[in-house]
Amino acid sequence: MSVIHVPSNVRDYDVIFEEDLSFIDSITARSQKIFVVDENVWRLYSNSFLKQIPPDDTIIFPINEDRKNLESVCNIYDQLIIRSPKKNLTLITIGGGILQDITGFVASTLYRGIKWIFLPTTFLAQSDSCIGSKTSLNYRGFKNLIGTFYPPHLVHIFTPFLSTLQQVDFYSGLGEVVKLNIMGGYEKVQQIDSLFSAILSRDPSILKDVIQKSLLIKMDYISGDEFDQGKRNLLNFGHCFGHAIEAVSEFRIPHGQAVVIGMMLANSIALDRGILSEHIHDLLYRQLLARALFTKPLKEDLDIEKIISAMKKDKKRTGEGLPLVMIQNNFSLTKVDNLSESEVYFAITRIRNMLEI
Numbered sequence: 001m002s003v004i005h006v007p008s009n010v011r012d013y014d015v016i017f018e019e020d021l022s023f024i025d026s027i028t029a030r031s032q033k034i035f036v037v038d039e040n041v042w043r044l045y046s047n048s049f050l051k052q053i054p055p056d057d058t059i060i061f062p063i064n065e066d067r068k069n070l071e072s073v074c075n076i077y078d079q080l081i082i083r084s085p086k087k088n089l090t091l092i093t094i095g096g097g098i099l100q101d102i103t104g105f106v107a108s109t110l111y112r113g114i115k116w117i118f119l120p121t122t123f124l125a126q127s128d129s130c131i132g133s134k135t136s137l138n139y140r141g142f143k144n145l146i147g148t149f150y151p152p153h154l155v156h157i158f159t160p161f162l163s164t165l166q167q168v169d170f171y172s173g174l175g176e177v178v179k180l181n182i183m184g185g186y187e188k189v190q191q192i193d194s195l196f197s198a199i200l201s202r203d204p205s206i207l208k209d210v211i212q213k214s215l216l217i218k219m220d221y222i223s224g225d226e227f228d229q230g231k232r233n234l235l236n237f238g239h240c241f242g243h244a245i246e247a248v249s250e251f252r253i254p255h256g257q258a259v260v261i262g263m264m265l266a267n268s269i270a271l272d273r274g275i276l277s278e279h280i281h282d283l284l285y286r287q288l289l290a291r292a293l294f295t296k297p298l299k300e301d302l303d304i305e306k307i308i309s310a311m312k313k314d315k316k317r318t319g320e321g322l323p324l325v326m327i328q329n330n331f332s333l334t335k336v337d338n339l340s341e342s343e344v345y346f347a348i349t350r351i352r353n354m355l356e357i
């Protein structure tokens with residue numbers, strides 16, 4: 001069993017990499033607990049990995065990006081209050097990033113904060129979202145507009161859950177893994193490149209290794225800036241365009257895949273601005289980004305006017321210009337607030353050509 005200890009201003013917590021299912025027994029032995037389980041995960045695992053979990057203590061929750069909202073939060077409040085109107089309740093979430101965002105918000109606000117344990121079951125949630133303390137809800141069509149900082153008290157990672165993910169969801173996680181490893185520097189890029197086929201074949205020990213390394217890179221960017229005042233902002237690499245692409249595609253393109261396209265666009269602008277050489281631009285495109293793209297965008301998903309309008313609404317925008325995080329030749333990141341609409345135009349046109357759409 002290996003553990004990553006995550007320091008946090010709210011409270012430190014551990015991410016435990018589990019070798020077997022004995023951890024489920026220790027969770028079910030707790031008093032005053034309620035499980036919230038992604039409906040698909042329950043369907044797949046209620047007779048196997050999750051068979052010790054008492055159905056009476058379980059809320060089975062259907063998820064999709066449209067349900068990451070206050071209505072779902074109220075729905076879970078209602079079900080929790082009926083079952084356990086007490087502050088010493090432990091909420092246990094079993095699912096991916098969407099259920100994490102909804103239930104993390106619930107845990108941080110119900111009774112001003114209850115105990116929260118998270119079992120991420122997607123590649124994205126295991127390798128990225130399970131640390132960092134953010135909970136987010138969409139509001140009136142705006143992505144992640146509402147949220148809190150509230151880490152889980154404990155995270156258990158069991159990689160065999162990943163064997164049943166649909167390809168589209170697996171590749172969504174791969175997008176964030178590729179992003180973190182590009183941010184980790186040239187050596188990390190080479191490592192992911194050499195492991196690419198093993199990752200795609202979902203070799204559990206390779207996945208465990210890749211997940212651990214990705215979380216450590218993310219931790220590096222969060223440490224000292226948990227509340228997103230400075231260097232944590234750089235984790236938004238791929239997300240400035242990514243959030244806009246998700247919104248314009250009406251969430252047909254899943255989060256991590258939108259981030260892959262977002263990185264392609266950011267790198268194209270970095271190339272035009274002379275901070276990324278053609279050599280590194282092409283290397284990143286060929287070795288990682290093109291291979292990590294599974295959900296090819298349609299022409300209308302990259303509608304230039306719509307993308308610009310969505311980027312203008314991004315909550316991370318502070319100045320008049322558009323913000324963008326870019327990678328530079330030495331693999332350090334830079335954030336600018338002066339991205340112009342003509343740069344967006346040229347970058348989207350280039351990526352459309354490269355992707356032949």
Ligand SMILES: NC(=O)c1ccc[n+]([C@@H]2O[C@H](COP(=O)([O-])OP(=O)(O)OC[C@H]3O[C@@H](n4cnc5c(N)ncnc54)[C@H](O)[C@@H]3O)[C@@H](O)[C@H]2O)c1
Pocket residue numbers: 038039040041044063064065068095096097098099100101121122123124125128129130131132133134135136144161162163164165166169172173255
């Ligand atoms: N809070 C954060 O820090 C943070 C960071 C990154 C992303 N996010 C959010 O995470 C969300 C995306 O999360 P995600 O990629 O985990 O997607 P998800 O939660 O939507 O899950 C994807 C699909 O996989 C299914 N699923 C879950 N586990 C499964 C399993 N083991 N086998 C088979 N199917 C399974 C789900 O039912 C769903 O249909 C986005 O809303 C994004 O904004 C949050």
Ligand SMILES: [Zn+2]
Pocket residue numbers: 176239255259
């Ligand atoms: Zn993300």
